[in-house]
Amino acid sequence: xxxxxxxxxxxxxxxxxxxxxxxxxxxxxxxxxxxxxxxxxxxxxxxxxxxxxxxxxxxxxxxxxxxxxxxxxxxxxxxxxxxxxxxxxxxxxxxxxxxxxxxxxxxxxxxxxxx
Amino acid sequence: xxxxxxxxxxxxxxxxxxxxxxxxxxxxxxxxxxxxxxxxxxxxxxxxxxxxxxxxxxxxxxxxxxxxxxxxxxxxxxxxxxxxxxxxxxxxxxxxxxxxxxxxxxxxxxxxxxxxxxxxxxxxxxxxxxxxxxxxxxxxxxxxxxxxxxxxxxxxxxxxxxxxxxxxxxxxxxxxxxxxxxxxxxxxxxxxxxxxxxxxxxxxxxxxxxxxxxxxxxxxxxxxxxxxxx
Numbered sequence: 001x002x003x004x005x006x007x008x009x010x011x012x013x014x015x016x017x018x019x020x021x022x023x024x025x026x027x028x029x030x031x032x033x034x035x036x037x038x039x040x041x042x043x044x045x046x047x048x049x050x051x052x053x054x055x056x057x058x059x060x061x062x063x064x065x066x067x068x069x070x071x072x073x074x075x076x077x078x079x080x081x082x083x084x085x086x087x088x089x090x091x092x093x094x095x096x097x098x099x100x101x102x103x104x105x106x107x108x109x110x111x112x113x114x115x
Numbered sequence: 116x117x118x119x120x121x122x123x124x125x126x127x128x129x130x131x132x133x134x135x136x137x138x139x140x141x142x143x144x145x146x147x148x149x150x151x152x153x154x155x156x157x158x159x160x161x162x163x164x165x166x167x168x169x170x171x172x173x174x175x176x177x178x179x180x181x182x183x184x185x186x187x188x189x190x191x192x193x194x195x196x197x198x199x200x201x202x203x204x205x206x207x208x209x210x211x212x213x214x215x216x217x218x219x220x221x222x223x224x225x226x227x228x229x230x231x232x233x234x235x236x237x238x239x240x241x242x243x244x245x246x247x248x249x250x251x252x253x254x255x256x257x258x259x260x261x262x263x264x265x266x267x268x269x270x271x272x273x274x275x276x277x278x279x280x281x282x283x284x285x286x287x288x289x290x291x292x293x294x295x296x297x298x299x300x301x302x303x304x305x306x307x308x309x310x311x312x313x314x315x316x317x318x319x320x321x322x323x324x325x326x327x328x329x330x331x332x333x334x335x336x337x338x339x340x341x342x343x344x345x
Contacts, residue, residue: 031143032146032147032154049172049174050172050173051144051147051173051174052174054143054144055140058140077149077150078142078146080143080146
């Protein structure tokens with residue numbers, strides 16, 4: 001489903017939604033910029049198959065997490081901008097809690113191994 | 116010589132052939148492709164290479180189709196879109212059908228034409244009712260000594276008021292419409308909804324009042340027959 005340099009595709013799939021929500025929580029953005037941003041933040045280690053992002057965005061929109069509007073870019077090109085809705089913000093907080101939990105447990109276990 | 120437009124058209128054809136039918140995702144993908152090609156070219160690739168890389172990054176047609184098919188799949192979602200489409204509420208599927216900025220909302224003439232077509236029967240019925248049925252009903256009331264119910268009276272008074280002040284009411288409405296059509300971008304998205312709701316309310320009102328009159332006529336008719344028997 002996803003092409004990835006370091007992460008397994010299951011992990012990439014599972015992390016797409018929290019990543020998109022978190023980036024959108026900074027302000028509205030569009031498909032291409034979202035992909036570039038994730039690439040940049042992960043040091044090129046999370047690389048989505050570009051086209052796959054759009055169905056994910058559309059599903060999130062259907063579930064009422066985000067909303068979209070068409071507008072024109074500075075260069076006059078049409079773009080579909082996505083932004084966070086209230087439910088999306090809540091979903092993001094939930095994702096953060098869950099990922100932090102997993103992260104906390106894992107790093108605890110990792111420490112044990114080196115003691 | 117490599118023709119980028121030709122290549123994009125061919126890529127588009129392949130995507131459509133693979134089953135990405137709805138114009139919305141297709142358009143978004145094409146915009147993405149163009150942006151990716153430009154970005155690759157800025158980083159030094161020549162046009163054919165840039166195009167090839169961008170297409171590869173967007174992904175396989177088959178896999179994309181499977182993903183897009185998952186969108187809008189549930190019965191609930193489909194019903195929701197159907198309801199919105201019928202009610203004329205722009206949702207993302209409608210909005211996504213746009214070819215260029217706002218063009219694909221229902222064209223202006225269609226909205227006006229449909230609204231007129233939908234309210235004409237109601238207006239015709241109402242006029243018939245006023246001209247033919249109402250005098251008879253009043254006559255029946257007088258003969259049987261039954262007062263006309265308040266609700267029907269109110270409707271008649273309002274109807275008379277509207278008839279007498281037709282220009283006072285309609286000129287501001289027409290002016291407001293002209294102003295909205297002329298200046299408002301907001302209006303373009305809501306025009307169909309507003310007209311739809313207005314036509315619905317008008318039709319329902321006429322229907323309810325005529326039904327009320329009919330029921331009332333039956334009741335008066337019954338007392339009238341008693342009146343004649345006695």
